[in-house]
Amino acid sequence: MSTGSLIAAYIFGSVGRGQADPLSDLDILAVVENNRGKVAEVDVLKLVPLQYASLKPSISWYGAARVTEMFHNGELFAWHLSRETVPLFDPSRFLPTLGTPTPYRECLADVRSFRAILRGIPPQVQQSAVNAAYEAGLVYVCLRNISMAASWELCEAPDFSRYSVFNLKGLRKCPISVEEFDAAMHCRMASQRGRLPPHSATVPYILDVYRRLDPWLDELEGLLIRKENGRQYAQNAV
Structure with a gap:
């Protein structure tokens, strides 16, 4: 009751x-x-x-x-x-x-938090291919949350859309395609809705996506660090 x-x-x-x-x-x-x-x-x-x-x-x-x-x-x-x-x-x-929320200050911390989850995905799928579809869905979850957080700094306004990762400014384009992103998204939806995942949800697919994403996320994190350091320098100079 x-x-x-x-x-x-x-x-x-x-x-x-x-x-x-x-x-x-x-x-x-x-x-x-x-x-x-x-x-x-x-x-x-x-x-x-x-x-x-x-x-x-x-x-x-x-x-x-x-x-x-x-x-x-x-x-x-x-x-x-x-x-x-x-x-x-x-x-x-x-x-x-x-009213209006207090300005968001945890962008870099949130990006690092979801990157830590991403780093655990390759060993999981290498340990057991049974985990492939679930871990592919987790790639989608992490990448979307990272991009929503980063959009606070890298877009004119926070971007909460599904494809915000492709709208970030100031760094090279996300190295995975929309089709690959959609495949990861469908894996997530399959696990939530009890459906069969896409046939592309394989261990090689996940490892290849991660291999391309990791250095790009290094660049993203570096850009956010420079923005944060620049803001602190400006505040200290006042």
Whole structure:
């Protein structure tokens, strides 16, 4: 039995950005009272307009205090929500009352965190080819999160789109093709939706993608370091 109380619910993600396609899920943020638990999923889903009924819903549950903390800390997800939410239920105008999030300061740390996960992928697939499809999907997750974080520094505005990795400025183009990126994305979706992964999800494919990505990510990290050092120098010079 649910004991929570729903404060607000919003659509975000590709639907919130107006970039939905046949591969899109319906991402929903459900904000509930602190320490009261979730509400029944049906109570959230009944808020969804009929025009989105064909999309697979994916609900992210957050207490109000945690969302407030993310905005205060300037976490990337707070900027995600700030820029692209569509209200489903918002009687108290919860997100608007939080205002603009604090500037995002963890770009380099987040890039390094996801790179650490990426570095663990080659040994995993070499240990067992059974892991290939899962690890290929993890390549997609890491690369997308890295590019969303880096977009804060390398794009005119944070880019939360699926293909943000191909929109980064100031360094050479991502060395994997859109088709290779899509293959990794389909591996991720297959693991989440119980479907067969693409036939391209093989150990040689993953190792080759990683071999090309790693030096490019070195360049990306180096560029972010120079930007951070330049900012610190400018602050110290004032």
